[in-house]
Amino acid sequence: MTLAPETTDLKVQVRLDEDWMPVCDLTRLLPGRGVAALLPDGGQVALFRDRAGRLYAIDNRDPFGGAAVLSRGLTGTHQGRPFVASPLLKQRFDLETGQCLDDESVRITTYEVRAA
Amino acid sequence: MTATPEATEATPTIVLVGHGMVGQRFLEALAERGMTATHRVVVLCEEPRPAYDRVALTSYFSGKTPEDLSMTDMEFIDTHGIELYVGDPAVAVDREARKVTARSGEVFEYDTLVLATGSYPFVPPVPNKDAAGCFVYRTIEDLLAIEEYAKSRTTGAVVGGGLLGLEAAGALKGLGLTSHIVEFAPRLMPVQVDDGGGAALLRTIEDMGLTVHTGVGTQEIIIDGDGAVTGMKLSDGSELATDMVVFSAGVRPRDQLARDCGLTVGERGGITVDEQCRTVADPRVFAIGECALAADGRVYGLVAPGYEQAETAAATIASDEASFLGADLSTKLKLLGVDVASFGDAHGTAEDCLDVVYSDSRAGLYKKLVIGRDGTLLGGILVGDAEAYGTLKAFTGSVPPVSPESLVLPAGAGAPAQLGPSALPDDAIICSCNNVTKGTIRGAVTEHSCTTVPEVKKCTKAGTTCGSCVKVLGQLITAELEASGVEVDKGLCGCFGQTREELYEIVLALRINTYQDLLDRYGRDGARGGDGCEICKPAIGSIIASLAPTIGASGYVLDAEQAALQDSNDHFLANIQKNGSYSVVPRIPGGEVTPEGLIVIGEIARDFGLYTKITGGQRIDMFGARVEQLPLIWARLVDAGFESGHAYGKSLRTVKSCVGQTWCRYGVQDSVRMAIDLELRYRGLRSPHKLKSAVSGCQRECAEAQSKDFGVIATANGWNLYVGGNGGATPRHADLLGQDLSDAELIRLIDRFLMFYIRTADRLERTSVWLERIPGGLDHVRDVVVEDSLGICEELETLMAAHVANYRDEWSETINDPEKLARFVSFINAPDTPDPVVGFVPERDQIKPDLPLLTIGHRPLEGSAQR
Numbered sequence A: 001m002t003l004a005p006e007t008t009d010l011k012v013q014v015r016l017d018e019d020w021m022p023v024c025d026l027t028r029l030l031p032g033r034g035v036a037a038l039l040p041d042g043g044q045v046a047l048f049r050d051r052a053g054r055l056y057a058i059d060n061r062d063p064f065g066g067a068a069v070l071s072r073g074l075t076g077t078h079q080g081r082p083f084v085a086s087p088l089l090k091q092r093f094d095l096e097t098g099q100c101l102d103d104e105s106v107r108i109t110t111y112e113v114r115a116a
Numbered sequence B: 001m002t003a004t005p006e007a008t009e010a011t012p013t014i015v016l017v018g019h020g021m022v023g024q025r026f027l028e029a030l031a032e033r034g035m036t037a038t039h040r041v042v043v044l045c046e047e048p049r050p051a052y053d054r055v056a057l058t059s060y061f062s063g064k065t066p067e068d069l070s071m072t073d074m075e076f077i078d079t080h081g082i083e084l085y086v087g088d089p090a091v092a093v094d095r096e097a098r099k100v101t102a103r104s105g106e107v108f109e110y111d112t113l114v115l116a117t118g119s120y121p122f123v124p125p126v127p128n129k130d131a132a133g134c135f136v137y138r139t140i141e142d143l144l145a146i147e148e149y150a151k152s153r154t155t156g157a158v159v160g161g162g163l164l165g166l167e168a169a170g171a172l173k174g175l176g177l178t179s180h181i182v183e184f185a186p187r188l189m190p191v192q193v194d195d196g197g198g199a200a201l202l203r204t205i206e207d208m209g210l211t212v213h214t215g216v217g218t219q220e221i222i223i224d225g226d227g228a229v230t231g232m233k234l235s236d237g238s239e240l241a242t243d244m245v246v247f248s249a250g251v252r253p254r255d256q257l258a259r260d261c262g263l264t265v266g267e268r269g270g271i272t273v274d275e276q277c278r279t280v281a282d283p284r285v286f287a288i289g290e291c292a293l294a295a296d297g298r299v300y301g302l303v304a305p306g307y308e309q310a311e312t313a314a315a316t317i318a319s320d321e322a323s324f325l326g327a328d329l330s331t332k333l334k335l336l337g338v339d340v341a342s343f344g345d346a347h348g349t350a351e352d353c354l355d356v357v358y359s360d361s362r363a364g365l366y367k368k369l370v371i372g373r374d375g376t377l378l379g380g381i382l383v384g385d386a387e388a389y390g391t392l393k394a395f396t397g398s399v400p401p402v403s404p405e406s407l408v409l410p411a412g413a414g415a416p417a418q419l420g421p422s423a424l425p426d427d428a429i430i431c432s433c434n435n436v437t438k439g440t441i442r443g444a445v446t447e448h449s450c451t452t453v454p455e456v457k458k459c460t461k462a463g464t465t466c467g468s469c470v471k472v473l474g475q476l477i478t479a480e481l482e483a484s485g486v487e488v489d490k491g492l493c494g495c496f497g498q499t500r501e502e503l504y505e506i507v508l509a510l511r512i513n514t515y516q517d518l519l520d521r522y523g524r525d526g527a528r529g530g531d532g533c534e535i536c537k538p539a540i541g542s543i544i545a546s547l548a549p550t551i552g553a554s555g556y557v558l559d560a561e562q563a564a565l566q567d568s569n570d571h572f573l574a575n576i577q578k579n580g581s582y583s584v585v586p587r588i589p590g591g592e593v594t595p596e597g598l599i600v601i602g603e604i605a606r607d608f609g610l611y612t613k614i615t616g617g618q619r620i621d622m623f624g625a626r627v628e629q630l631p632l633i634w635a636r637l638v639d640a641g642f643e644s645g646h647a648y649g650k651s652l653r654t655v656k657s658c659v660g661q662t663w664c665r666y667g668v669q670d671s672v673r674m675a676i677d678l679e680l681r682y683r684g685l686r687s688p689h690k691l692k693s694a695v696s697g698c699q700r701e702c703a704e705a706q707s708k709d710f711g712v713i714a715t716a717n718g719w720n721l722y723v724g725g726n727g728g729a730t731p732r733h734a735d736l737l738g739q740d741l742s743d744a745e746l747i748r749l750i751d752r753f754l755m756f757y758i759r760t761a762d763r764l765e766r767t768s769v770w771l772e773r774i775p776g777g778l779d780h781v782r783d784v785v786v787e788d789s790l791g792i793c794e795e796l797e798t799l800m801a802a803h804v805a806n807y808r809d810e811w812s813e814t815i816n817d818p819e820k821l822a823r824f825v826s827f828i829n830a831p832d833t834p835d836p837v838v839g840f841v842p843e844r845d846q847i848k849p850d851l852p853l854l855t856i857g858h859r860p861l862e863g864s865a866q867r
Ligand code: SRM
Pocket: B575, B576, B577, B583, B585, B613, B614, B615, B616, B617, B618, B619, B620, B621, B647, B653, B654, B692, B707, B725, B726, B727, B728, B729, B730, B766, B863, B864, B865, B866, B867
């Protein structure tokens, strides 16, 4: 998953069942910011890239507010875990597990993601 | 004794006559001793409102409301079952029958009677002293009457140049009147200061535009045919034309009730009491506060001794031992913005004592220390700079550890002694209003785990009255916390151990212009090399943006790394709404907009189907734009000459205006022009929190400037600048920072104020909270930005000038940058597809978000809302 960011022609891919769906050029992902992608079934995935080049993919929908906006949140690390804070009411979600860090009863879907 | 106070005959009754500051303190002292549970407590309060802060009376004119001044917590009264009769004074006392009759006719039997009737202002018996336009200065009602009468007048005179007289004169000036002070003695504040101090004071007060007449008495009030004041005749034969007169010639104890029932009173008034505050004539009756003639033969006109008497009386009634033997008359005041303090034996009456004097009447400074033969500090007077008051007063009675001269020399002349409060002994009184020692304050920290000034205030009462000790209080708490090894983590967040202010200094001094560089060099150990967090990223992003031109960063918040730091709203230069759509707010400087401008906005809103609303900030908000529509909407707005309104940023929002002089019959300056100038000057300035402003064309204040971070009100001679106002959840009236400023002076002062705020505030700390938090508060800020006490004003101005010169509109920059524009899509893999979750339904001929709300509970925000 870790790749040299200079590698330019790599594509970000999200795993859907058996297939890897290509999303965009890796260069379109700004470290520390997310983007949203539309899935074939109409669902949405939020993709992030951290400073070390690691990629993450979670459901784009904020389960608290209902809007599909998680890709627009601010990212960071909390006790070594990467997270995104929703731009609506600021709840944080672990980017690797989808666990909400502010409400243990809430967890959102995560996706496998790679650059190839 | 029974536990329920209400019913039984046997419940002893305490009747308190007078609900002033001292009366209220007496009630608190009773409650603390559990006496309210075992006694019926009846309070007769003459004024139309329960006890309020008379000491702070004058702050009514700088925006405090009567409610702000209240000292009575109705919950306290209720919880303790106290029967409070507001507006119902005692008219007679029958000591034989132990009964008090109230004006309402109601009769109360008592076991113990406490008189706390205060004093009344003395009005010299000059002819026409009761004419229309003559006032005294004692109660909120007096102030309301003065304010009302002053509305249509131009000149006012105060009889009496003492402490209260100066306050009254300042108030008249603040009401826009040309003000005079007439003092019989040869100097101002004859009781507190000596000739030297009086001279320094006179100089400063005259510089403020007040006219002082010393050494003359008032002989007669001159009236017109309708019986209203037109002037006064002075003892030197001259006449002074004035529309109103405020008598402030001293106070007299209100002892009439006591006289009428045969209690002993002093020759010059005051109810004679013993060391327990019990009247000498009747063991069941006590007298406390300004109406009492204490056992040391004095009537005290200050609140601190009154509080001590209240405690003494309460303790005595509860059969505890306590006595009031006399009190210190130390005072520190801020009169018309001038610090005046006197403490201990200020006039040097002790035998063989020596004076150490530093005087600079040009600068309005006068400092005198009275030193005993053995080097003991006996007392002193400080005029113009009373910074050292807290420490000096606490050292009074001991030999200070450094030479006395070094304590009065101004900073810069020789080595000014930095005597921290840690040098003080434990029994030193830190708060003289409430008689709180250093030991008690330390105890609050070590034993009651208080860590902040508000906590210590609550725990010890220190700092809750005149406030002059709060600065020392803060220093003591920090010193104590540090000494007890408590790690006070003031760090910004888990990534940085520094405060926002410290980080600002690092960024500025070392010209660090990227977040990563700062994190990797100055972050906490575990955080270096990491991704930061949602707290420090926008905070540092804001610091970098505020200082961009100076530290060599891009002034455009979406450039390179800066884009990743911005709060989500800043990243899209718009405010996110609940369904994921955005609002669009073009800047409308000063709220002024042309019909063409309105039409453009209307056409855009219509073409994109946006919901429109006039905001509370005098501009127009268009809601419901999808992220991919933002550039299209803005292209049209920019084309029509509109700019970003920064509704999303922690930056300048709006400068509201009233129509002012141009149209309004009352206006005295062009408030619209000034509002536009200010909005254009400070637009785009990134700051710790949003900044709001307003400019009103006259004192009527239609633009509500006093609720703004910086508000401007026109005067006949220029502008008054108010700072630290806030609407929102915790409203705060702004404080006056500068008066009668010219355009250039106003802008210079705002430049300095804002840059100093940006430099020293915490993240998400509005100016109102900042002003209350920073040590020294408004006085400190005034010292820094008006007097330039830190010598940084030039730098502050330069920083602002750089901001102004480098301002560029974010939206016009964005629509001209294809790479940035590519970010404004709902889906990176389907740029033309709109987000299907964003939907709308009609309402009142416009749209509103349609969102199946999935409420899972809410996490309280720590003030991190976006606007
Ligand atoms: C649009 C507007 C309401 C309106 O329909 O009139 C508004 C809308 C919001 N305000 Fe406000 N405020 C608006 C005027 C005000 C005013 C009135 C004023 O400015 O004269 C105040 C009180 C004055 C003040 O700030 O002192 C005000 C005090 C607040 C506060 C409380 C601030 C405080 O210090 O207590 C918040 C919350 C915060 O900032 O933390 C807030 C936050 C918000 C937020 C950002 C809440 C949120 O997180 O979504 C709203 C954003 C809506 C949007 O996306 O556009 N808004 N808000 C007004 C926009 C004015 C403008 O043109 O820019």
